[in-house]
Amino acid sequence: MSKYGEKFDKALTRTLKINRGLRIAMIVVFSFLLSVTATYGMAALILLGPGDGGPGVILLMVALVFLAILLIFIFRPGLRPYEKVINRTIDICRYTEGKEASDKLKKDLDQKLWDKDREGILNITDHYYVLCEELKAKHAATPNPAVIENEGKGEFDGWLIQQIGWALLGLLVSCITFGICFPIAYVWLVKWNYKHTLYDGKRLSFDGRASQIFGKWIIWILLTIVTIGIFALFIPKKLLNWKVSHLHLAGEMPFLGALFRGNAIVYLLVIVSTTILNVITFTLMRPFCTTWKNRYIQNRLVIDGRQMTFDGKVHQMIGRNLLWFLLTIVTLGIYLLFIPIRMKKWVAKHTHIKEGYYQIKVI
Numbered sequence: 001m002s003k004y005g006e007k008f009d010k011a012l013t014r015t016l017k018i019n020r021g022l023r024i025a026m027i028v029v030f031s032f033l034l035s036v037t038a039t040y041g042m043a044a045l046i047l048l049g050p051g052d053g054g055p056g057v058i059l060l061m062v063a064l065v066f067l068a069i070l071l072i073f074i075f076r077p078g079l080r081p082y083e084k085v086i087n088r089t090i091d092i093c094r095y096t097e098g099k100e101a102s103d104k105l106k107k108d109l110d111q112k113l114w115d116k117d118r119e120g121i122l123n124i125t126d127h128y129y130v131l132c133e134e135l136k137a138k139h140a141a142t143p144n145p146a147v148i149e150n151e152g153k154g155e156f157d158g159w160l161i162q163q164i165g166w167a168l169l170g171l172l173v174s175c176i177t178f179g180i181c182f183p184i185a186y187v188w189l190v191k192w193n194y195k196h197t198l199y200d201g202k203r204l205s206f207d208g209r210a211s212q213i214f215g216k217w218i219i220w221i222l223l224t225i226v227t228i229g230i231f232a233l234f235i236p237k238k239l240l241n242w243k244v245s246h247l248h249l250a251g252e253m254p255f256l257g258a259l260f261r262g263n264a265i266v267y268l269l270v271i272v273s274t275t276i277l278n279v280i281t282f283t284l285m286r287p288f289c290t291t292w293k294n295r296y297i298q299n300r301l302v303i304d305g306r307q308m309t310f311d312g313k314v315h316q317m318i319g320r321n322l323l324w325f326l327l328t329i330v331t332l333g334i335y336l337l338f339i340p341i342r343m344k345k346w347v348a349k350h351t352h353i354k355e356g357y358y359q360i361k362v363i
Contacts, residue, residue, distance in 0.1 A: 002122050003129040004085050007363050011081035016116045018079075081363035085125055088362055091255035092128040096135070135253060136305070136357050147251030148201040154351055156344040158196035160337060166192050183217050184210040190243055197344070199249065199308065200353045208246030216242065236271060237264035240297075247303045249353070256305025257360040262296065270296050283325075287317030290343065298351050305357040312350035320346065 002008045086109055094102035105124070112120040149155075170185030187210045194204040220238065223231040241260045248254045260267075274289035291314045298310035324342065327335040 003126045004362060007081055008085050008125075011079070011085075011363070012118060012121060015079055015082045015113065016118060084363050088255060088257075089125050089128045092132050092135075095253060095255055096131065132255070136256070139253060140356060144251040147203075149203060149250075150198055150201050152201035153198075154200060154348040155198045156196055156341065156348045157198075158192065158341065158344070160341050162192065163341065164337070181210075183213040186210075187213065193344070194247060197348050199348060199351050202252070202353065203250045204303070205248045205250070206243075206246055207248065208243065212246075213239075213242060233268055234264045237262065237267050240267070244301060244303065249304050249306060252304035252306060254304050256357065257362075258301075258303045258305075259360060260297070261300040261302065267296070283321070287314050287321050290317055290346075294347050294350075298347070302358045302360060305360060307354040307358040309352050309354050310347075310350055311352065312346065316350075317346070 002012070089109070090102050090106050093105045109121060109124060112124075166189050170188055173185050174182045187208055190208070191206045194206040197204045216238070220231065220235050224235070237260065244258050244260045247258050270293055274293045277285045277289050291312050294312060295310045298308050301308040320342070324335065324339050328339075
């Protein structure tokens with residue numbers, strides 16, 4: 001049995017039974033039909049106009065159906081456990097042996113899948129599974145001090161002018177494209193934010209791309225429409241989980257994975273309730289709301305297999321909040337612009353990395 005357990009054994013068996021040639025042919029056919037129907041539908045809408053664009057709308061709906069079928073066919077749940085293990089195996093190889101070796105390993109695994117070499121695939125995945133466990137033990141015993149900045153303390157070193165610039169640029173792009181390019185603006189802001197964040201002296205980085213979230217964003221919107229808005233309740237967590245999955249800590253092992261372990265509904269309630277409390281109390285409850293929200297979120301973050309913990313207290317924020325309030329009055333509201341940066345600094349200072357590794361389920 002595989003070291004990943006019975007679930008991977010079953011997934012491998014299912015994957016080996018698939019006729020790959022037929023699968024590739026069907027993907028090509030579906031892609032062609034999708035492109036043709038989408039192009040013709042858009043042309044019909046443009047030429048006929050919104051009033052007489054019925055045929056074009058129908059064709060666009062057909063295109064979306066084909067897209068849904070394509071997505072189900074490629075990413076159906078039965079194949080995902082296999083793909084997750086293979087991707088993790090390649091990531092471990094890339095980390096330990098370099099990109100050239102990982103590319104070669106990927107081709108080797110593809111060939112073994114084509115040849116239906118079950119034992120060969122199991123031997124490779126088991127080998128890198130054992131290597132991963134050895135790396136975790138070694139890394140925990142001998143941490144790398146070269147990646148530590150700011151004397152091992154949390155910090156946010158971004159500038160206000162940078163935040164304003166990125167925010168305005170993102171807003172401009174989103175408005176010009178009527179929200180279609182919101183994922184691009186979102187990735188810009190997230191990348192800048194984490195580039196300037198340190199937890200216990202370890203700088204964070206973000207490797208997510210707009211192209212990765214764009215498709216998800218469209219699907220989430222469609223699901224929200226289909227479910228009459230119900231699916232929208234789950235979007236905040238899905239967005240946060242995607243963001244966290246692309247976060248990394250300097251000197252850590254990215255292939256160990258990252259996730260947000262919170263409940264989707266509870267997370268939404270925390271965000272909504274803290275926002276409402278802040279508004280109705282004119283920010284008087286900000287110390288409580290900020291501490292509560294960040295304690296809930298940060299304590300449930302796992303980045304590169306390392307669990308975060310938050311030790312900020314309400315009383316620490318009370319004095320700061322009073323000082324910020326006075327500075328806002330003295331500066332006729334100008335200091336309000338600096339408060340988000342001050343908040344980021346406080347959160348980073350009180351977010352810490354727990355010892356050891358959190359075992360994220362691969363499948």
